[in-house]
Amino acid sequence: MLTTERKALLLDALSKNGRIIAKEFSTALGVSEDTIRRDLRELASEGLLQRVHGGALPSSKALGDLQARRSVSADEKTEIAKLAAGMVRPGQIIFLDGGTTTVKLARALPKDLRVTVVTHSPDVATALLDHPEVEVELIGGRIYRHSNVAVGAVAIENLSHIRSDIYFMGVTGIHAEHGLTTGNLEEAAVKRAICRQAAETVVLASREKLGAVSAYSVVGFEEVDTLLVSRKCPEDLLAPLRAISVQISSTRT
CATH class of the missing domain: 1.10.10.10 (Winged helix-like DNA-binding domain superfamily/Winged helix DNA-binding domain)
Known part of the structure; x- marks a missing residue:
């Protein structure tokens, strides 16, 4: 052969x-x-x-370049972003990860919502410029170009001084056996640092990430509270996660 x-x-x-x-x-x-x-x-x-x-x-298909990822599961990401935005309450401090779904989440926040958004993503910060009631704290560091986020020791040091009510996490792989993964070692370290500082961690889970694995481990499912998925997500992708008692939420009624 x-x-x-x-x-x-x-x-x-x-x-x-x-x-x-x-x-x-x-x-x-x-x-x-x-x-x-x-x-x-x-x-x-x-x-x-x-x-x-x-x-x-x-x-994971989420390992493509940033421009290409914007067109992957675009409708699902919009749906998940709106669901996530509905979880945010006035006066909270929330952390928005980098990625295409979190940019949509930032844009979906009500214009009159008074919250503090902490992010290491310039894209997320820019998306919030027309939200006059949102206080934006931008974490600095060396830019990882694939995701356009700050990484490295400076970013992790800055993060250690901020505690958030909710961390909306983005990853490239979500697998029942291998947990949450991403494609860069330093980006994974930053995600872990944010998770440690958050009272609640919510993973934004569009379908191309489910059942996929990337090279670098972020955290196990015991470290997160909820996976947000689209109501259109096939049940066969969710079944392995339900079998290990992962908390899954969607717009299903």
């Missing part, structure tokens, strides 16, 4: 089953595990999957 044929079979199996176990696949195809592992390495280098111990899992 040609390498291209094996890779096509691997990707097809990943799409259908949500995982690849290298040993099982090597037996089924009559090739060595080393051959399958090499195929997985090459597919991972192309961003087509995420290697894990013993095989591979789907890679």
Whole structure:
């Protein structure tokens, strides 16, 4: 069998089953595990999957560039953003993560709502310029261009002095076995620092992130309070999370 044929079979199996176990696949195809592992390495280098111990899992579509991500699950992100905005109460201090959904959340906040928004995202801060009652605290640091957010020691030091009522977290991977993940080590560290300072953490979970895994762990589900999903999200994507008692909220009535 040609390498291209094996890779096509691997990707097809990943799409259908949500995982690849290298040993099982090597037996089924009559090739060595080393051959399958090499195929997985090459597919991972192309961003087509995420290697894990013993095989591979789907890679998140949320790892694309910022412009491309704006068009992924756009309607779901708008719905989730409006649901999240409805959770915010006057007088609260909220932390908005970087990302396309949190920008929509910022824009969805009522113009007359008096709150303090802390963010390390210039995009979120800019989206709040026409909200006259919102006090914006922008965290500084070195900009991670993929997400346009501040990262590094300066950002984490600044965060350590602020406690928020709610942290609206964005991630690129949400998986029942591997928890919440993202594609950059320093960005993951900043997210953990924010989570530690928040009374409540709410994860904004559009469908392309569910069942996907990225390279760097953020936190486990025990560290968050709620996953916000769209009412259009397929139940088969949510079932593994419900099975481990993750709290899921949506606009379902």
